[in-house]
Structure formats: C-alpha cells, structure tokens
Amino acid sequence: MSEFESLGLKSGIWQGILRRETPPGRLLLVHMGSPVAEALATAEPEGGWRVAAAIPPELLSDGVQSFLLVEDRGAAAEPLQAGAHSLGSLTLIAGALLDDDLLAEMTLMRAELELLKKELRRLAAAIG
CATH class of the missing domain: 1.20.5 (Single alpha-helices involved in coiled-coils or other helix-helix interfaces)
Structure with missing residues (x-):
C-alpha cells in the first residue's frame, strides 16, 4: 500500500494525504523530468501530512500530461537530488x-x- 493517498484535483490544486509520522523532505511536482513546483505539506490533526501542489496552468494543454509527486532531501533552490523517490502520480487528459x-x-x-x-x-x- 502506498503511503500517499491522492484526494484529487480541484481548482488546479492536487491534494493528498501522506501517511507517516515523520515530516517529509522537500516535495516537488515533476513534469517531463523537470521540477515545476514545490508542494506544501501541513500536519494533520489525526496524523499524517496533507500535501498540496499547484499545477502550473501553462503546462495544461491538449493531450496527456503526467505529473509526479517526488520527495528528496534537497533545499528549496537546488535541482532534483539523486535518490529522490516518487510518492504518487497524476495524469490529466484534455483536448x-x-x-x-x-x-x-x-x-x-x-x-x-x-x-x-x-x-x-x-x-x-x-x-x-
């Protein structure tokens, strides 16, 4: 069972619950191999972490677009670090x-x- 449960996409924000006790590292939204946004994680009262990632509108177009939620241990301005692992994926189809x-x-x-x-x-x- 995955530790990330997607709650879906609403108003351009992809949300989910990360079920773990320890805080996550840096969470990045990746499209076509490149980080496009940083996701925010906030502690949930019943445990776990609510994750929210804004889908950049300029990346939405006709066809199939796939986004990955990736965790690594990098700092805010650093590129995606080696050893990063995928927590979940979102596929959008339009046009x-x-x-x-x-x-x-x-x-x-x-x-x-x-x-x-x-x-x-x-x-x-x-x-x-």
Missing part, C-alpha cells in the same frame, strides 16, 4: 485530439472483436 484517439481505439477494438468472433465460429464449426 479535442483525444476524441480522435479514443475513436480510433474503439474502431480497432471492434475490428479485433469481429476477428475473434469469426475465429470462434470457425473453431466451433470444425469441432461440431
């Missing part, structure tokens, strides 16, 4: 191009299903 991608995928699935049905009928006729 009109996605409709074409999904339509193409559905068409391919239908074609594969028709092929499978044809082969099953051929097998049933050969056995029966």
